[in-house]
Amino acid sequence: MTFLLNSISAHHSGAAKSSFALRDLTLSIAQGEQIALIGPSGAGKTSLLHTLACALKPVQGEMQMFGNNPWQLDSAERHRMRARLFLAPQTPPLPPRQRVVNAVLAGALPQWSVWQAIRSLIKPVAADAAYRALMPFNLQDKLYARVDRLSGGERQRCGMARALISSAEAFLVDEPLSALDPTLALQTLKVLQQEAQQRHATLVCSLHQVELARANFPRIIGLRDGRIVFDAASADISDAMIAALYQNSNDDSAGSIAAESAAIDPMPRC
Numbered sequence: 700m701t702f703l704l705n706s707i708s709a710h711h712s713g714a715a716k717s718s719f720a721l722r723d724l725t726l727s728i729a730q731g732e733q734i735a736l737i738g739p740s741g742a743g744k745t746s747l748l749h750t751l752a753c754a755l756k757p758v759q760g761e762m763q764m765f766g767n768n769p770w771q772l773d774s775a776e777r778h779r780m781r782a783r784l785f786l787a788p789q790t791p792p793l794p795p796r797q798r799v800v801n802a803v804l805a806g807a808l809p810q811w812s813v814w815q816a817i818r819s820l821i822k823p824v825a826a827d828a829a830y831r832a833l834m835p836f837n838l839q840d841k842l843y844a845r846v847d848r849l850s851g852g853e854r855q856r857c858g859m860a861r862a863l864i865s866s867a868e869a870f871l872v873d874e875p876l877s878a879l880d881p882t883l884a885l886q887t888l889k890v891l892q893q894e895a896q897q898r899h900a901t902l903v904c905s906l907h908q909v910e911l912a913r914a915n916f917p918r919i920i921g922l923r924d925g926r927i928v929f930d931a932a933s934a935d936i937s938d939a940m941i942a943a944l945y946q947n948s949n950d951d952s953a954g955s956i957a958a959e960s961a962a963i964d965p966m967p968r969c
């Protein structure tokens with residue numbers, strides 16, 4: 700089992716104590732599972748990914764990751780646990796003047812000694828590995844390009860190449876396809892999914908492309924207002940469930956708009 704959450708509630712440090720980003724959330728995720736998180740903006744998808752990445756500490760509930768409660772470990776042990784996880788934030792934290800090669804190699808930092816990391820900044824120690832990680836995303840020609848010369852979509856795929864170079868046992872990926880066209884989005888998702896499958900890593904991925912999630916993930920968790928609305932096999936999720944998930948309480952038509960836009964989603968089902 701990768702993750703076990705039991706009645707977890709969490710709020711962000713800047714938020715009011717009564718304003719929970721996650722409320723009473725219970726779920727278990729087996730090693731190697733591939734799960735899509737969907738739900739409207741502000742539903743708590745990022746907060747859940749950050750909780751799983753030990754970046755957001757729950758204020759209530761129990762959690763176990765790889766058999767341990769990360770918040771009962773000392774900070775060195777928790778650091779080692781974090782090295783088993785790869786969190787890809789919505790906007791990849793790529794320093795603008797950095798070369799792509801160094802940005803990608805940063806994915807391997809948790810495995811490296813401090814000396815190796817410093818040496819790599821002067822002359823990349825594993826440029827060939829960075830090249831190989833960029834290849835599935837067709838970005839190998841950008842190996843020595845500066846990050847701020849990449850397009851938004853290229854930057855996003857460069858962030859995904861980091862995942863490939865890491866030795867993570869779980870990929871926690873926040874809207875990795877938001878800057879990609881439909882064809883590239885599907886290709887990028889496939890690369891991530893194949894990599895996760897090959898190394899039997901867990902993949903939890905938040906997505907706004909609902910039809911892409913339904914077509915490509917065996918299990919979907921629908922979040923809204925910090926709660927799980929459904930957690931089901933994608934085959935068991937109906938259009939009505941999707942419409943209800945995205946229903947805007949200020950506008951009764953919003954649910955049908957969500958259902959209609961799902962129906963005309965140009966993304967091909969696999």
Ligand SMILES: Nc1ncnc2c1ncn2[C@@H]1O[C@H](COP(=O)(O)OP(=O)(O)OP(=O)(O)O)[C@@H](O)[C@H]1O
Pocket residue numbers: 711712713714719720738739740741742743744745746747
């Ligand atoms: N750093 C923060 N400080 C305070 N509140 C926050 C912070 N980050 C998120 N929140 C709040 O937590 C709730 C959940 O936000 P979260 O980012 O997890 O949602 P999301 O489903 O990922 O949204 P989106 O699809 O728009 O990215 C929201 O009400 C949001 O305003």
